[in-house]
Amino acid sequence: MSNVSSLGISSLGIVRRDPRKEWIARNRLHPLYHEVINEGLGSVVGPSGLIRKNPHQIGFIGPNGIKRIDRLKGNGADTSNKRHGSAQEVVLPLHVVTTPDFYLVVVPDLVGGRLSSHDKDILGLAHALQGGMEGNGAVVAVCFGDVKETQFDLAGVDRLIHLTGTEFEGFTPEARVAALVQIDTQLAPQHWLFPDSIHGGTDLGSRLAASLGERPATQAWQVIPEKVVCRGAGGSLDIARQTPRIVMVLEECGNAIDETRHEVLPISVDALEIQSAHLIDHGQVAVDPNEIPLAEAEFIVSAGNGIHNWAQYHQTAQALGATEGASRVAVDDGFMPRFRQVGASGTWVTARVYLAVGISGAIQHMQGIGQCEKIIAINTDAGCDMVKRSHLSVIDDSDVILSELMQLAQEYGVNDKPSQENSPEESQNVA
Amino acid sequence: MSLNVVSLVSVGRHPQSGRARRADQDGRAVELGLKLVAKALSVVHVGDPDDPVLRQYAGMGLPSMTILKQDKSIDAVPILSQFLQQEKIDIVLTGVRAESGESSGMVPYLLAHALGWPVVARVADIVSVKDGEAQVLLALPRGQRRAVSVKLPFIASVDHAAEIARQSAFALGLRASIESVESVGEVDRIRVDWQESVAKSRPKRLKTVKAKTAAERFKAATAKPEGGTGKVMKNETPKEKARAIFDLLLEEKVIR
Numbered sequence: 001m002s003n004v005s006s007l008g009i010s011s012l013g014i015v016r017r018d019p020r021k022e023w024i025a026r027n028r029l030h031p032l033y034h035e036v037i038n039e040g041l042g043s044v045v046g047p048s049g050l051i052r053k054n055p056h057q058i059g060f061i062g063p064n065g066i067k068r069i070d071r072l073k074g075n076g077a078d079t080s081n082k083r084h085g086s087a088q089e090v091v092l093p094l095h096v097v098t099t100p101d102f103y104l105v106v107v108p109d110l111v112g113g114r115l116s117s118h119d120k121d122i123l124g125l126a127h128a129l130q131g132g133m134e135g136n137g138a139v140v141a142v143c144f145g146d147v148k149e150t151q152f153d154l155a156g157v158d159r160l161i162h163l164t165g166t167e168f169e170g171f172t173p174e175a176r177v178a179a180l181v182q183i184d185t186q187l188a189p190q191h192w193l194f195p196d197s198i199h200g201g202t203d204l205g206s207r208l209a210a211s212l213g214e215r216p217a218t219q220a221w222q223v224i225p226e227k228v229v230c231r232g233a234g235g236s237l238d239i240a241r242q243t244p245r246i247v248m249v250l251e252e253c254g255n256a257i258d259e260t261r262h263e264v265l266p267i268s269v270d271a272l273e274i275q276s277a278h279l280i281d282h283g284q285v286a287v288d289p290n291e292i293p294l295a296e297a298e299f300i301v302s303a304g305n306g307i308h309n310w311a312q313y314h315q316t317a318q319a320l321g322a323t324e325g326a327s328r329v330a331v332d333d334g335f336m337p338r339f340r341q342v343g344a345s346g347t348w349v350t351a352r353v354y355l356a357v358g359i360s361g362a363i364q365h366m367q368g369i370g371q372c373e374k375i376i377a378i379n380t381d382a383g384c385d386m387v388k389r390s391h392l393s394v395i396d397d398s399d400v401i402l403s404e405l406m407q408l409a410q411e412y413g414v415n416d417k418p419s420q421e422n423s424p425e426e427s428q429n430v431a
Numbered sequence: 432m433s434l435n436v437v438s439l440v441s442v443g444r445h446p447q448s449g450r451a452r453r454a455d456q457d458g459r460a461v462e463l464g465l466k467l468v469a470k471a472l473s474v475v476h477v478g479d480p481d482d483p484v485l486r487q488y489a490g491m492g493l494p495s496m497t498i499l500k501q502d503k504s505i506d507a508v509p510i511l512s513q514f515l516q517q518e519k520i521d522i523v524l525t526g527v528r529a530e531s532g533e534s535s536g537m538v539p540y541l542l543a544h545a546l547g548w549p550v551v552a553r554v555a556d557i558v559s560v561k562d563g564e565a566q567v568l569l570a571l572p573r574g575q576r577r578a579v580s581v582k583l584p585f586i587a588s589v590d591h592a593a594e595i596a597r598q599s600a601f602a603l604g605l606r607a608s609i610e611s612v613e614s615v616g617e618v619d620r621i622r623v624d625w626q627e628s629v630a631k632s633r634p635k636r637l638k639t640v641k642a643k644t645a646a647e648r649f650k651a652a653t654a655k656p657e658g659g660t661g662k663v664m665k666n667e668t669p670k671e672k673a674r675a676i677f678d679l680l681l682e683e684k685v686i687r
């Protein structure tokens with residue numbers, strides 16, 4: 001790694017040091033200093049007879065492909081071997097529960113099929129609870145339907161109950177609660193933990209509490225084995241009470257697991273008997289995406305300075321059923337209204353999927369999309385910051401890609417009959 | 432066939448001043464009831480019949496209200512379920528969560544369980560009721576809506592996304608007749624043991640760095656959120672690129 005030629009490699013591959021050269025290299029005033037330092041560095045005699053240093057040849061290429069200049073002139077410790085070792089991935093210790101004395105069951109929301117940070121916090125909280133209780137408990141996660149999460153082990157799931165089947169797909173709170181009641185008789189868990197969230201956790205927890213006849217703790221924000229503290233009276237009251245069996249926990253009330261791996265052993269549930277549902281799901285209704293506040297929108301197609309055909313952009317956003325966003329330049333240039341601006345001086349968005357078309361990714365813009373999960377970039381410049389941050393980048397002209405996307409959307413038949421499906425919304429506004 | 436719709440209301444609390452007020456979600460529930468059956472809506476409250484806040488609900492255009500007279504420490508659910516059982520009711524509307532008391536949001540669920548009815552949570556609108564079946568729009572996060580149909584009778588909790596309650600007219604409220612009904616209830620025994628205090632502000636979570644060496648600490652301090660670039664498509668045809676984007680959108684279920 002050193003660029004000082006005091007290290008010679010013999011024919012046997014043994015590194016041989018030249019102490020004299022090293023000594024000269026340490027002394028900048030030594031008459032032979034420059035010769036020793038520049039040995040092998042290609043110093044050139046210029047046309048006027050002056051010796052020229054080629055600044056581009058100083059230094060060496062480090063292990064990460066980054067150019068390094070060794071100012072220690074070979075006196076630094078040789079770290080090449082060490083570096084190799086530290087690049088290895090650390091394997092976290094496995095937390096094993098062989099025969100659990102009791103169970104704590106967590107029913108995560110699994111928004112979009114993945115554990116949300118709320119879910120992970122509650123799994124962490126379950127482990128903290130388990131640690132404070134006597135005996136050896138296992139944390140069970142109950143998941144329904146389609147699951148995309150691959151890291152249950154790192155989130156702290158000791159046992160996993162995954163219920164699949166058409167009866168659990170989509171909006172099926174009744175079937176899910178029937179399953180939870182069955183799990184309750186099967187495992188007799190010490191506690192049930194639900195995220196107190198609008199993603200369905202509150203609904204499921206309340207239904208389970210009603211059918212088990214338990215008095216749940218809702219909006220809990222401090223949970224220890226003996227006591228919970230819950231918010232009451234519209235958030236103006238703290239209610240401290242004994243920890244009941246069913247607890248619905250607010251956001252950020254536990255710390256997610258990050259130092260252990262867990263087994264994720266499957267538990268099967270005895271045959272379920274599910275009665276026909278009273279609530280019949282007719283799927284999500286198409287809502288005019290531009291009616292949704294930008295900060296809440298789930299899917300944003302954002303336009304920047306790289307859009308040249310604005311009519312086409314609007315059509316594509318409509319065809320994809322996305323909410324429109326914009327960078328500041330697009331707004332300043334008058335192509336988009338101010339309330340569509342994403343970023344530090346606009347709206348901080350929380351979209352799950354953010355499609356940035358022709359946006360370079362200035363820091364002021366990136367601040368606004370910090371909470372987005374999946375970012376897709378369409379840009380002509382492969383080196384821009386937006387591409388660095390995104391999960392999928394397409395390097396091409398925005399016009400071309402947008403027109404292809406619009407075609408795909410039309411073939412797929414997104415938003416087939418927007419006007420008709422929006423009518424309930426409109427009648428609601430009229431009423 | 433005329434619908435029999437009951438709206439359950441509670442005394443709310445203004446989030447800033449803390450004064451008693453018409454509860455926001457309950458007001459929306461009354462509004463939804465008025466939309467469904469106009470003045471035929473019955474509005475029921477368990478508590479003190481002399482509470483002036485109740486007149487704010489009546490001021491939305493109700494000729495009368497029913498108050499099941501009870502003390503504050505009494506559990507409202509058994510009284511309500513008894514009351515609802517007596518009459519032939521099609522739809523019961525409530526708020527999602529009360530603004531006073533425990534705020535657990537369990538009332539609709541407990542009533543539904545006691546009556547054996549389905550419960551529909553977070554309703555944004557009841558679009559139509561036909562042939563003993565209601566078409567309901569549920570409010571989902573991120574401004575989305577889900578269409579659900581449910582047979583009568585059922586209990587619905589009304590979300591913030593529902594139509595906002597109309598302004599209450601003071602004189603109308605004064606003129607409404609308030610019918611006070613005696614009822615027998617039981618003291619909420621579990622609640623007696625609870626300690627209640629003014630809400631403390633929750634501590635903000637700090638980013639704790641569990642680094643063991645200086646190099647790790649340095650890395651944690653300078654790390655960009657989310658390391659690593661994702662997939663970059665450069666040399667494919669535009670069709671393939673667009674397909675890749677579209678597939679990702681489908682996989683994330685943002686395109687339906």
Ligand SMILES: Cc1cc2nc3c(=O)[nH]c(=O)nc-3n(C[C@H](O)[C@H](O)[C@H](O)COP(=O)(O)OP(=O)(O)OC[C@H]3O[C@@H](n4cnc5c(N)ncnc54)[C@H](O)[C@@H]3O)c2cc1C
Nearest residue numbers: 304305306327328343344345346358359360362380381398
């Ligand atoms: C105080 C302050 C606050 C600010 N607040 C915000 C804010 O809130 N929000 C915000 O967005 N900005 C904000 N800015 C501005 C910000 O610094 C950037 O100037 C702005 O975000 C750049 O917008 P852009 O990416 O659309 O444009 P550019 O930086 O011009 O980027 C255009 C991109 O499009 C690409 N492109 C060009 N042609 C094509 C094509 N045909 N097809 C595909 N791609 C193409 C280019 O490669 C480039 O990457 C703020 C600036 C200041 C000083």
